[in-house]
Amino acid sequence: MSCSSARLAQQIAFINEIEKLKLVYRRNRTIDQSRFENSAEHSWHLALMAMVLAEHANTPGLDIFTVVKMLLIHDLVEIYAGDTWLYDAAGALVQAEKEAWAAQQLFALLPADQAAEFHQLWEAFVARATPEATFAASLDALQPLLNYLLSGSPGEPGDMLAEQDVLGRKQGIAQGSQTLWELAQDVIAASTARGLYAA
Amino acid sequence: MSCSSARLAQQIAFINEIEKLKLVYRRNRTIDQSRFENSAEHSWHLALMAMVLAEHANTPGLDIFTVVKMLLIHDLVEIYAGDTWLYDAAGALVQAEKEAWAAQQLFALLPADQAAEFHQLWEAFVARATPEATFAASLDALQPLLNYLLSGSPGEPGDMLAEQDVLGRKQGIAQGSQTLWELAQDVIAASTARGLYAA
Ligand SMILES: [Ca+2]
Numbered sequence: 001m002s003c004s005s006a007r008l009a010q011q012i013a014f015i016n017e018i019e020k021l022k023l024v025y026r027r028n029r030t031i032d033q034s035r036f037e038n039s040a041e042h043s044w045h046l047a048l049m050a051m052v053l054a055e056h057a058n059t060p061g062l063d064i065f066t067v068v069k070m071l072l073i074h075d076l077v078e079i080y081a082g083d084t085w086l087y088d089a090a091g092a093l094v095q096a097e098k099e100a101w102a103a104q105q106l107f108a109l110l111p112a113d114q115a116a117e118f119h120q121l122w123e124a125f126v127a128r129a130t131p132e133a134t135f136a137a138s139l140d141a142l143q144p145l146l147n148y149l150l151s152g153s154p155g156e157p158g159d160m161l162a163e164q165d166v167l168g169r170k171q172g173i174a175q176g177s178q179t180l181w182e183l184a185q186d187v188i189a190a191s192t193a194r195g196l197y198a199a
Numbered sequence: 200m201s202c203s204s205a206r207l208a209q210q211i212a213f214i215n216e217i218e219k220l221k222l223v224y225r226r227n228r229t230i231d232q233s234r235f236e237n238s239a240e241h242s243w244h245l246a247l248m249a250m251v252l253a254e255h256a257n258t259p260g261l262d263i264f265t266v267v268k269m270l271l272i273h274d275l276v277e278i279y280a281g282d283t284w285l286y287d288a289a290g291a292l293v294q295a296e297k298e299a300w301a302a303q304q305l306f307a308l309l310p311a312d313q314a315a316e317f318h319q320l321w322e323a324f325v326a327r328a329t330p331e332a333t334f335a336a337s338l339d340a341l342q343p344l345l346n347y348l349l350s351g352s353p354g355e356p357g358d359m360l361a362e363q364d365v366l367g368r369k370q371g372i373a374q375g376s377q378t379l380w381e382l383a384q385d386v387i388a389a390s391t392a393r394g395l396y397a398a
Contacts, residue, residue: 008382011251016349018247019230022240031218035234041221044243047271048217052210052313065264068271072247114251150215183207 007111014109017079024078027085028144029151039075039083042143046071049139056179057138059131066132070125071139073118077102087161087169099126128175138176145170145187154195163188163197206310213308216278223277227343228350238274238282241342245270248338255378256337258330265331266338269324272317273339276301298325327374337375344369344386353394362387362396 021043025036050067075083080102081095103122107115125133145166154160166188174181192199220242224235249266274282279301280294302321306314324332344365353359365387373380391398 008255008378012345012382015244015248015251016345018244019346019349022229022236022244023231023233030221032222034222037221038240040240040243041237044239044246044271045214045217045221047243047246047267049214051268051271052214052309056207065267068246068264068267069250072243072250072267110251146211146215147218150218179207183211 010109010111011114014106017106017109018076020079021076024075024083026083026144028147031147031151033151033153037147039078043072043075045147046074046136046139046143049143050136053139053177053180054135056177057131057135058175058177059135062132062135066121066130067136067139070121070133070136073122074125074136074140076106077122080105087165096126131176135176138173138180141170141173142180142184142187145184145191148196149187149191149194152191152194152196157198160196160198163192163199166197209308209310210313213305216305216308217275219278220275223274223282225282225343227346230346230350232350232352236346238277242271242274245273245335245338245342248342249335252338252376252379253334255376256330256334257374257376258334261331261334265320265329266335269320269332269335270338272321273324273335275305276321279304295325330375334375337372337379340369340372341379341383341386344383344390347395348386348390348393351390351393351395356397359395359397362391362398365396 018040021040022038024039026039026042028037028042029035030037047068050064050071054062054064054067077099081098085091103119107118107122109115110118124130125136128134128137167185170184170188171181173184188197191197217239220239221237223238225238225241227236227241228234229236246267249263249270253261253263253266276298280297302318306317306321308314309317323329324335327333327336366384369383369387370380372383387396390396
């Protein structure tokens with residue numbers, strides 16, 4: 001394809017490459033249970049959650065566009081690094097290194113100024129370095145809980161996560177939003193009542 | 200679920216309802232051709248395109264967050280109204296009425312102030328009422344062209360869209376961005392060369 005400028009060609013190469021996020025599948029399912037949710041539609045859902053739930057952030061006056069941008073790009077590294085399940089401790093150890101490498105590869109497709117902007121957004125998100133990053137991370141932790149209550153099926157008792165383990169893993173939601181952490185506890189309790197977690 | 204406030208309960212009802220956009224499938228495919236693309240991941244892709252391609256808008260100084268918000272919500276009406284293919288003229292006639300009804304239903308789940316904000320964004324997008332809406336519409340028209348060149352397979356000659364018809368349907372891209380319209384023409388020509396449109 002002939003592009004009107006080298007800069008536009010770089011931008012289109014990036015836009016084409018991120019098509020692949022639609023093929024990174026998560027553990028959660030669509031609500032008809034026909035397939036696994038992918039990281040692109042998950043990111044879309046999070047961006048809309050940021051628009052709707054902004055007022056519940058612990059820190060008032062957040063830059064919501066920054067939250068939205070972080071959420072739109074936060075999972076792009078999975079294109080090269082894969083998705084690691086929150087409850088997989090061994091996988092998490094090497095995952096951080098793989099993701100740093102993946103961010104380097106992927107954002108380098110963009111023109112240098114945009115590569116730097118995207119890299120900075122992603123690093124702030126990973127490090128929970130700003131109130132925007134902390135709130136974005138709270139939404140990222142909340143969305144699968146909401147989805148699971150809608151789409152989950154009671155499993156074999158031996159396969160189920162324990163409610164106490166889920167509560168422990170998700171308590172970081174309180175750092176971005178005390179209100180959403182209270183909501184999350186209600187959602188987790190409702191899921192246990194439905195047989196989705198072991199009591 | 201007991202929510203900490205009626206307002207939060209409305210917001211969560213909306214967030215749960217829009218799960219359904221992940222089940223509205225389009226004509227385009229994922230790049231591994233394993234399934235059809237859905238409107239949620241399409242909307243995610245568009246929001247990222249707005250972040251990356253903003254500088255190519257005909258109108259300088261656009262409010263890019265408004266463009267992103269429009270793109271994140273532009274297809275939500277399909278949850279109730281379904282997707283109408285761009286080339287289906289009969290379907291388009293009743294579609295506008297169905298979508299206005301769908302917007303009413305869906306945004307009414309939100310608290311009144313947010314319902315009004317979302318409705319206004321959606322109406323501006325549909326009417327191409329602002330430079331932000333016009334640029335958002337150009338991205339919405341461009342994305343499936345980029346995707347099709349990556350994911351399409353040459354079809355039976357009788358089934359293929361004609362290149363001239365595609366050029367006619369897509370020329371509105373120029374209203375939001377002359378640069379992206381020139382790119383789109385290159386993408387269409389490359390697709391014809393690959394046997395994806397009839398010359
Ligand atoms: Ca669309």
